[in-house]
Amino acid sequence: MMYNIFVTRDIPDEGLKMLRANKRVRLEVYEKDRAIPRRELLRRVRGADIILSILTERMDAAVFNAAGSQLKMVANYAVGFDNVDLTEAKRRGIVVTNTPGALISESVAEHTIALMFALAHRICEGDRYTRAGKYKAWGPKLLLGTDFFGKTVGIIGTGRIGAGVVKRLHDGFNMHILYNDLQRNPELEQATNAKYRTLNDVLAQSDFVSLHVPLLPSTHHLIGAKQFKMMKPTAFLVNTARGPIVDETALLRALRDKKIAGAGLDVYECEPLIDCHPRDALALRRMHNVVLTPHTASATEQTRQEMSRIAAKNILAFLQNKQPPNAVI
Numbered sequence: 001m002m003y004n005i006f007v008t009r010d011i012p013d014e015g016l017k018m019l020r021a022n023k024r025v026r027l028e029v030y031e032k033d034r035a036i037p038r039r040e041l042l043r044r045v046r047g048a049d050i051i052l053s054i055l056t057e058r059m060d061a062a063v064f065n066a067a068g069s070q071l072k073m074v075a076n077y078a079v080g081f082d083n084v085d086l087t088e089a090k091r092r093g094i095v096v097t098n099t100p101g102a103l104i105s106e107s108v109a110e111h112t113i114a115l116m117f118a119l120a121h122r123i124c125e126g127d128r129y130t131r132a133g134k135y136k137a138w139g140p141k142l143l144l145g146t147d148f149f150g151k152t153v154g155i156i157g158t159g160r161i162g163a164g165v166v167k168r169l170h171d172g173f174n175m176h177i178l179y180n181d182l183q184r185n186p187e188l189e190q191a192t193n194a195k196y197r198t199l200n201d202v203l204a205q206s207d208f209v210s211l212h213v214p215l216l217p218s219t220h221h222l223i224g225a226k227q228f229k230m231m232k233p234t235a236f237l238v239n240t241a242r243g244p245i246v247d248e249t250a251l252l253r254a255l256r257d258k259k260i261a262g263a264g265l266d267v268y269e270c271e272p273l274i275d276c277h278p279r280d281a282l283a284l285r286r287m288h289n290v291v292l293t294p295h296t297a298s299a300t301e302q303t304r305q306e307m308s309r310i311a312a313k314n315i316l317a318f319l320q321n322k323q324p325p326n327a328v329i
């Protein structure tokens with residue numbers, strides 16, 4: 001039997017090569033380097049047995065209907081899978097996989113720390129200042145930031161990525177670590193002396209708060225007005241997980257009211273919009289104490305190829321009637 005696989009956007013090639021090498025696979029890749037328009041997606045998935053999707057495409061009942069009842073699998077090219085309607089997929093017996101891996105955890109952990117550094121040492125502000133030709137003479141009070149040394153970092157979620165951030169900050173900078181998760185992580189506690197605390201205590205006692213939980217109904221707006229009030233006015237928030245975990249309206253208010261010192265964001269509540277608020281569409285972009293990246297925490301050559309290989313391995317396992325290594329349902 002031949003399997004039709006539709007790839008919703010061109011991805012780094014190693015996984016695609018693995019799939020093309022399989023004689024039972026007929027591969028079609030959306031050819032343009034941009035997100036596929038919804039109508040085109042609905043047209044192009046028709047007849048697919050497997051969809052290799054990326055996180056910008058909603059994989060929901062409309063897509064499953066458009067594909068047809070032969071659709072067996074959605075292989076999502078991301079660790080997160082909040083773009084896939086799991087309830088609907090489960091109801092129809094569609095297998096869903098994601099792409100967690102050692103490299104992606106490294107990349108996102110590094111990027112998280114890069115955002116922390118950028119905030120603490122005011123790297124982006126310094127860059128803008130210097131490029132603008134404003135640097136005329138060394139100044140003892142010029143762009144004063146803050147050190148990592150002796151500070152406390154609060155990690156919300158200690159899966160592979162959160163634990164990777166903890167390990168680096170402990171080993172490299174000797175920071176104090178507080179964490180919150182659904183359950184305690186004894187291994188992490190032993191390796192890094194991390195202390196388990198309630199979410200409120202982590203927020204109240206940390207100088208940096210970094211989010212590493214998946215987006216679920218239970219984590220939607222996990223950080224909102226009430227939580228910002230608990231944080232130190234000198235604290236920084238970093239989000240490389242998913243935008244809607246933070247109530248962005250509350251974040252804007254907290255930044256304006258100086259309830260926190262700054263934020264490093266790789267993800268946004270209304271992504272790809274940077275601000276959801278039509279009346280205040282440039283608010284985040286105008287703030288000097290905010291560092292913004294375009295959902296690129298995992299964007300390294302190595303990691304994006306690894307994700308491609310993992311997606312392919314999941315599909316190839318499925319074709320051999322084996323349990324895909326990263327089945328989420």
Ligand code: DGY
Nearest residue numbers: 077078079080081298
């Ligand atoms: C993921 O994998 O979920 C990231 O957000 C993109 O790599």
